[in-house]
Amino acid sequence: MLKYQHIADELENYIEEHKLQQGDKLPILQDLMIQFDVSKSTVTKALDLLEKTGVVFQVRGSGIFVRRHKRQGYISLSSNQGFKKNLEEFQITSEVITLDRRKPTKEAAVNLNISLDDDVYYVKRIRFIHGQTLCIEESYFNKSIVTYLNKEIITESIFNYITEGLGLSIGFADTYLHVDKLSAEEAEYLGLKKDDPKLEVESVFHLTNGQPFDFSKITYNYVQSQFFLQAVL
């Protein structure tokens, strides 16, 4: 972790611990430099990162303010950092249904930018929130990038393993959402009825070098899930 990322984490903890609310002003740059004993450029980079991830907003000539939405119980769609926090906040657990090595579907191959002869790891998991079924998740990992997976790894956070275990650097995601009706099979997994509403979220995750490494498809239980996202306009 780079120094400014560490300072960004510290600043976020500071906001949490002091229970700062939306619109509360942060200490000025000079004070933050003293408080964390770092250079101006490190503080500035940390603040830019926090602005990008929606934790603060900067008003020119006026200061840096806390950005915080008021609603509890919403799953963040904005960032991976958000998703890790989701897992902690909501006590989300997983049950592995399938883990195998196979050839990709055509859809997965297109999204991963690989050929139909290439290998993928296929992972199907059910996720639970507070003991209720939250979603069905199917993921296709490009095996030439994510070279190894086992059941223990995929029961925990796969993304932690990819960054820390494999030393890869995760860059960005393209996410597609649509609403539809549940199939009979999906309904059974989720404990709902056929034709009940569902949110389907497809994501293509890329490394920082732009290579897609994970295509995932998540079907959410509409009763258990509500979502939050932030945009800078």
Next chain:
Amino acid sequence: MLKYQHIADELENYIEEHKLQQGDKLPILQDLMIQFDVSKSTVTKALDLLEKTGVVFQVRGSGIFVRRHKRQGYISLSSNQGFKKNLEEFQITSEVITLDRRKPTKEAAVNLNISLDDDVYYVKRIRFIHGQTLCIEESYFNKSIVTYLNKEIITESIFNYITEGLGLSIGFADTYLHVDKLSAEEAEYLGLKKDDPKLEVESVFHLTNGQPFDFSKITYNYVQSQFFLQAVL
């Protein structure tokens, strides 16, 4: 519009015109400085803005690359810029159902951070995409910020009017999504059946100074809509 924002627009046009695809490399910094006849810091700021809005990604030591998803027909949830583009791309039109000045609902007051005695403009519109009903939109504008609206304005882009007509600077949005079943009234507007799926999107739009000025609630026709969003991880 600041100079770097103008350069960012030019760069985006360049990507469009040259039909650059995801992963295509942009000219190096020095060439962009010459091409647009601007300083290094202006080009850098323009590229940072384009990275924030998901148009490019930067790989340290390697260059700047085009970020572009492959799917057509998805409405962007990521940014307002996206939404203006959506309007052009999809030929979205509006029909005004209601425009009046009133006191806010409790929900609107909380989200706009105003009291129940303050005035809001209430706007209800139906939006059409390629002639089909796309969504029902209800918005509450804080009247002390958005001081005037009329029917002509709200038939066009309200946000264009707010920035250009009123000279306000739009900053960021917090958006909440959930999936549910349509009420009988909603179903009638959308040409669907009661209990069919719906996506409900609530947004709180803020000025750059952090003040919320618009609370809006959109109910989407699930058959006509699919959504796209980008995240930097």
